Amino acid sequence: MGHRFRRLISAATFFRLAVSIILALVIWGFIVWETNPEITREFQSVPVTPTDMPANMLISGGIPPVSVTLKGPQDDMRGIVTSDITATIDLSEVAGPGIGQYNVHVDAPSSVRRVIVEPSSVEVELDLIVTRTFPVELREDEPRPASVTSIEASTEIASVQGPKALVDQVEAIELPVDLQSRRESFTEEVPLVPISASGSVVQDIEVSPATVTLSVTFESTVKNVPVIVVCACVVDERLEQRALTTAAAIPSTIRLSGPSSALTTITDIRTVPVDVSQLQESGWILDVEIDTSELPESVTISDQTVDVWVPVNPTRLELTDIPIESLGLGPGLEASLTEETVSVVVTGTNDALSEPDSLQVMAIVDLEELGVGTYTVEIEVVVPPEVSYEQVSPATVRVVIQPATTTTNRSSLREDPSGGIR
Numbered sequence: 001m002g003h004r005f006r007r008l009i010s011a012a013t014f015f016r017l018a019v020s021i022i023l024a025l026v027i028w029g030f031i032v033w034e035t036n037p038e039i040t041r042e043f044q045s046v047p048v049t050p051t052d053m054p055a056n057m058l059i060s061g062g063i064p065p066v067s068v069t070l071k072g073p074q075d076d077m078r079g080i081v082t083s084d085i086t087a088t089i090d091l092s093e094v095a096g097p098g099i100g101q102y103n104v105h106v107d108a109p110s111s112v113r114r115v116i117v118e119p120s121s122v123e124v125e126l127d128l129i130v131t132r133t134f135p136v137e138l139r140e141d142e143p144r145p146a147s148v149t150s151i152e153a154s155t156e157i158a159s160v161q162g163p164k165a166l167v168d169q170v171e172a173i174e175l176p177v178d179l180q181s182r183r184e185s186f187t188e189e190v191p192l193v194p195i196s197a198s199g200s201v202v203q204d205i206e207v208s209p210a211t212v213t214l215s216v217t218f219e220s221t222v223k224n225v226p227v228i229v230v231c232a233c234v235v236d237e238r239l240e241q242r243a244l245t246t247a248a249a250i251p252s253t254i255r256l257s258g259p260s261s262a263l264t265t266i267t268d269i270r271t272v273p274v275d276v277s278q279l280q281e282s283g284w285i286l287d288v289e290i291d292t293s294e295l296p297e298s299v300t301i302s303d304q305t306v307d308v309w310v311p312v313n314p315t316r317l318e319l320t321d322i323p324i325e326s327l328g329l330g331p332g333l334e335a336s337l338t339e340e341t342v343s344v345v346v347t348g349t350n351d352a353l354s355e356p357d358s359l360q361v362m363a364i365v366d367l368e369e370l371g372v373g374t375y376t377v378e379i380e381v382v383v384p385p386e387v388s389y390e391q392v393s394p395a396t397v398r399v400v401i402q403p404a405t406t407t408t409n410r411s412s413l414r415e416d417p418s419g420g421i422r
Contacts (some may be wrong), residue, residue, distance in 0.1 A: 002346070007061070008409050009156075011206070017102050031245065032125075033122065035075075036111065037074050038071055038072060038073060038074070039071070039072070039073075039074045039077050040069060040070070040071050041069070041070050041071075041080065042067060042068070042069045042070075042152040043067065043068045043069075043070070043082050043085055044065075044067050044317075045067070045107075046066050046067065046068045046082060046085055046087050047061045047063075047065050047066040047087065048064070048065060048066055048087045048088065048089055048104060048119060048122060049063075049086070049087065049088050049089075050063065050088070050089055050091050050124070050359055051088050051089070051090055051091065051092070051144045052090060052092035052182065053091040053094070053126075054091070054094055056128060056129055057094065057097060057126050057127065057128055057129060058126070058127060058129050058162075058163060059124055059125065059126060060126065060127040060163045060165065060166075061125050063089070063122055063124055064122055064123075065087075066087055066104055066106075066118060066119060066122065066184070067117070067118045068085055068106055068108070068115065068116070068117050068118075069115070069116040069117075069118070070085075070108055070112045070114070070115055070116075071112065071113050071114040071115075071116075071181065071193050072111050072113045072114070073113075076109070076111035076112075076391060077111075077112070077285070077335075080108075080109055080112075084108065084109055085106060085107070085265065086107040086108075087104050087105070087106050087117065088105050088107075089102040089103065089104055089105070089122065089124065089150075090102070090103075090105070091124075091126070093311045094126060096126075097126050097127050097128050098122060098125070098126060099124070099125045099126075100123070100124060100126070100192065101120055101121050101122070101123055101124075102122060102123075102124055103121045104117050104120060104121060104122060106296065114390070120200065121281070123243070127163035127164055127165055128163070128164045129161065129163070129164075130161070130162070130163075130164045130167050131159055131160070131161045131167070132159065132160055132167050133157060133158070133159045133318070134157070134158060134159070134160070134168065134170070134172060134173040135156060135157060135173075136153055136155060136157065136158050136173055136174075136175050136192065136212065137172050137173065137174050138151060138153070138174075138175050138177050138224055139174040139175065139176050139177060140149050140177045140179065141176075141178075141195075142179060142180055144179065145179060145218075145297065145298050146259065146261075146298065147183070147218045147219045147220075147258060147259040147262070147298040148179065148216060148217070148218055149217045149218065149219050150215075150216070150217045151177060151214070151216050151217075152182070152214075152215045152216075152217075153175055153210075153212045153213070153214055153215075154212045154213035154214075154215075155202060155209060155212050156383060158173045158192050158207060158208065158209060158212075159208050160173065160194050160205050160206065160207055160208075161205065161206045162204060162205030162206055163204075163205070166202060166203075166204060166205050166309060167205060169196045169197075170194045170196065170202050170205070171195060171196055171197045171200050172194075172195045173192050173193070173194055173195070173207065174192070174195050175190055175191045175192055175193075175212060175214065176190060176193060177190075177214065177216070179216065182216070182218075183184060183218065183257070183258065183297075183299070183300040184218055184220060184257065184299060184300065185215075185216060185217045185218045185220065186215075186216055187213060187214065187215045187216075188213075188214055189211045189212070189214075190210045190211060190212060190213075190214045191207075192207045192209070192210065192211065192212060192379050193207075194207055209420045218258075218259075218298075219258075219259040219260070220257050220258065220259075221257070221259065221260040221263055222255055222256070222257050223255070223256045223257075223263045223266070224254070224256070225253060225254060225256060225266055225267060225268050225269050226252060226253055226267070226268050226269075227249035227251070227252055227253060227254055227268070227269055227270070227271065227290070228243050228268050228270045228271070229243070229244045229247040229248075229270075229271050229274060229288075229305055229308050229310075230242070230244065230247055230271050230272070230273050230274065230291070231243075231244040231247070231273060231274050231275070231276050232273040232274065232275050232276075233276070233277075235251065241273045243270075244274070244276065244310070246310075246311050246313075247274075247276075247308055247310045247311070248309045249271065249288075249305060249306040249307070249308050249309075250306060250307045250308075250309070254269050254290065254302055254303055254306075255301070255302035255303075256269070256295075256299055256300070256301055256302075257299065257300045257301075257302075258296065258298045258299035258300060259298055262296040262298050262299050263299065264297070266295070269287065269290060269291070269295075269301070270276060270290075270291050271288045271290060271291060271306065272289045272290075272291045274308060274310070276312075279310055279312050279313065280310040280349045280351065281307075281312050281314075281349065282309070282310065282312045283310065283312075284307055284308065284309055284310075285307070285308045286307050286308075287305045287307065287328065288305060288306055288307070288308045289304065289305050290303065290304055290306065293375055299398055313413050314347040314348055314349060314388070315347065315348060315349065315350050315352075315353045316345060316346075316347050316390070317345070317346055317347070317348075317353045317356055318343055318344070318345045319343065319344045319345075319346065319356060319359065319361055320341075320343045321341045321343075322341055322342050322343070322361055322362070322363045323340060323341050323363065324337060324339060324340060324341065324342060324363045324364070324365060324397060325362060325363065325364050325365070326364075326365050326367055326369075326378065326399075327364055327365070327366055327367065327368070328366050328367045328368025328369070329367045329368075329370075330367075330368075330370070332403060332404050333371070333372065333401050333402070333403060333404060334401070334402060334403075334404040334405070335367055335399050335400065335401050336399070336400045336402075337397050337398070337399055338367070338397055338398040338399075339394060339397045342362075342363045342379055342392050342393060342394060342397075343392070343393045344361055344363065344381055344383075344389065344391075344392050344393075345389075345390040345391045345392075345393075346359070346361065346383055346387045346388060346389055346390060347387065347388045347390050348386055348387035348388060349386070352384075352386040352387050353387065354382050356406060357413050359383075359384060359387065360382075360383075360384050361381065361382070361383050361384075362381070362382040363379050363380070363381055363392065364379070364381075364382065365377045365378075365379055365397060365399060366380065367399065367401065370399075370401055371401065372401050372402050373400075373401055374398065374399070374400050374401075374405065375399045375400075375401070376396050376397070376398055376399075377396060377397055377399050378394060378395065378396050379392050379394070379395060379397055
């Protein structure tokens with residue numbers, strides 16, 4: 001049977017069949033190439049991960065990244081991202097610390113036909129992991145205030161772990177204590193700092209514990225003192241700072257906190273100078289700062305500002321020889337007054353009373369509905385809106401009303417000692 005089959009397929013027939021298959025494969029490959037050609041993609045800075053690293057060692061200085069070039073079908077290559085590529089070095093054969101050259105192995109998606117890594121190997125330095133223990137040292141960059149009674153840390157011992165070359169640089173573990181602007185007791189978490197012999201911070205090592213609880217206690221006594229309002233006042237044409245005793249501060253007292261030794265001598269606290277020269281009437285001056293320039297640094301205050309009420313006493317002025325005017329006298333009558341002028345006291349601002357001669361002040365007696373007879377009438381005073389009437393002297397005047405004649409001389413009317421009119 002086999003012999004007969006070989007006789008049917010001649011050498012020429014076999015050759016033609018082989019050529020047809022090869023030609024078909026070439027045509028199929030060409031079609032595939034045209035529709036889904038092979039492309040190249042380059043991935044920069046691919047991280048390299050160590051595997052099987054000894055437990056007592058670590059990498060010093062890190063592993064440099066590599067560049068990976070992939071070749072494959074266009075449709076498959078377009079979807080590849082950096083995270084699909086894994087670059088590793090095998091450290092299972094490491095015998096000890098030192099610098100070595102290690103080949104980089106790259107795993108990529110199965111559709112990738114070719115992988116090129118550059119460089120093909122990387123230099124890595126390995127170092128032993130060591131641990132050292134140190135006492136925790138307080139580092140106070142500023143002089144400790146006298147009011148600080150204690151500084152405590154939650155631990156007295158700390159350790160550092162890392163490459164031997166770095167751990168050997170550590171001379172001390174310091175706990176920074178920052179008391180600048182602090183006046184009251186506090187507790188907070190503070191990181192420990194590994195320090196070299198030169199005073200610089202040693203980086204890239206692990207400190208355990210990383211932070212400790214720092215507790216600082218200040219001696220604290222509380223004392224309430226009155227607030228004195230200070231004014232910038234003009235005295236004898238000179239500007240002076242003096243207590244303004246008529247002013248009131250809100251709050252009227254300030255709470256001081258600090259060591260008793262510092263608070264003993266403080267009896268009051270003062271405001272910064274307040275300019276009251278422009279005040280024409282009583283009013284508030286808000287947010288006046290407390291003067292802390294003379295306070296000891298160890299003393300704190302409860303309020304930084306106060307509101308100040310400043311009373312402004314109006315100017316008082318006496319006007320004399322104000323003529324008395326009669327109003328409302330009935331027809332056919334005439335009136336005689338025991339006084340022709342009065343003195344009037346008015347109050348107001350300095351501006352309102354700066355020109356007394358121009359003030360329109362009137363003294364009036366109202367005689368309306370009064371007939372013939374003798375009367376004691378109150379004197380009414382009319383003043384401008386910008387001033388206030390305080391008092392008139394005399395407050396009343398004796399008035400005699402009689403029928404009008406041509407011989408009556410009102411100016412000669414006088415009051416006799418018995419109280420009558422003659």
